[in-house]
Amino acid sequence: MSGRRQQALWLLIFAGIGVAAYLVYVALDASAEPYCSGVGDCHKVQSSEYAEVAGIPLAVFGLLMYGGLLALRIATTWGPLRSLPILRAWITVLAGSGVLYSVYLTYLELEVIHAICIYCVTSAGIVTLIAIVSWPDFTAARRALAAARSA
Amino acid sequence: MSQRRPTKPKPARPLKPGWRYTIDQWGGLPVLGSVVVALLVVGTLIFLNRPGAKSDPVVSTALEGRVVGRLHGEASAPVTIVEYADFQCPFCKKWVTETAPALAKEFIATGQVQLEYRYFAFLGEESKKAAEAAECAADQGRFWEMHDVLYSHQAAENSGVYTPANLKKYAAEVASKANGFDTGKFATCLDGGSKRALVDQMAAQAAQLGVSSTPSFLVNGKPIVGAQPIEVFRTAIAAAKAAKP
DSSP: OOHHHHHHHHHHHHHHHHHHHHHHHHHHOTTOOOOOTTSBOHHHHHTSGGGEETTEEHHHHHHHHHHHHHHHHHHTTSSTTTTOHHHHHHHHHHHHHHHHHHHHHHHIIIIIIOOOBHHHHHHHHHHHHHHHHHHHHHHHHHHHHHHHHHO | OTTOOTTOSSOSSOOSSSHHHHHHHTTHHHHHHHHHHHHHHHHHHHHHTSTTTTHHHHHHHHHHHHGGGGEESOTTOSEEEEEEEOTTOHHHHHHHHHTHHHHIIIIITTTSEEEEEEEOOOSOHHHHHHHHHHHHHHHTTOHHHHHHHHHHTOOSTTSSTTOHHHHHHHHHHHHHHSTTOOHHHHHHHHHHTTTHHHHHHHHHHHHHHTOOSSSEEEETTEEEESSOOHHHHHHHHHHHHHHOO
16 A cells, blocks of 8 residues: 555546546536647537437546545545445446446547547546556455455 | 464365355455446446447437527527428529528518428438538538528539538638638538438438428428428418417
8 A cells, every 4th residue: 555556546536526527517518618729529529429328428427436436535545434445446446447438438439439539538547547556455455355255 | 364273174165266266366245246236337338328329319319419500590489490401402492592581581580480401411422411511510500601602502413513622612601701610620520421420310310201302391390392482381380370379
């Protein structure tokens, strides 16, 4: 549990919340055009039919995921449940599912929509880093649980 | 694992390799279960968002989402007229030049009618390309400007009037009339071909509704076929208003 790695996790989660919150804002406010800074075509991606599932903008799912990560991060740092190994494992599991879905969404952007949304790609990068950075916690949690089971 | 007491006669769980052992090594059901749940959630989201999954609703959401650019008039108007037209169709142009101005003046400007233009691009490749160009202009809020420019250039069917190169020239015409029209963005949109799906969907939907020629109109759902004069629309609009509760 290097302190630097734990700090990086905090930072990444807050960065992810920032990006996802911006995407939610753009998705919900029809008059807001994503500020694209010349890279990619956020508008095309955000206005595509793939930008929502069951009427809910995907950005909302992203924000919920980062919110979940933050909640787990808080729970594993303070409070009565902080030493529960499963909560640490869940951070990686949640981030890992984010990575999987981001891979699929990036595939959609490249192959189906033919446009790249820089914020979506940034979010994909952040969640991938979270999964990588939290991996040692996952391994440790898995070992602790395994030891508890065979003890 | 080394904490197992030697006095214990049997281990609580078999420690030889096996599925149960593997599960335990991975932290048991809480870990594997959450992995499975996560995979299920991701799988469901991918399944719901797979290409083609929304092929039916897409027609409606695509229409609803994009339609704003092809509307003329107030949303509160009691009568809605849907126009199905092809930029290459001579009778569509005839209606646009002969009937549409009167309709706009009498009914649209007065808040009685909202007109919605839909592509029924059935006269060949140039029809589709022209419709795509109009939709690309609609992205920048310039559908009607492009609509007028396209009809003004109409010539014999598929005679090379609506080639991508020409359509970009027409976009420059739109830009000269409309401030802030980005011809580069338009060219990217047109060359990308992303509007083809919507144009095809609209044609398919129109065909399903029984539209077989252009122009065709639905006045609050009741059909009018052909480049009819304003009198026909006056009657139909009056009937539509009377039928409203």
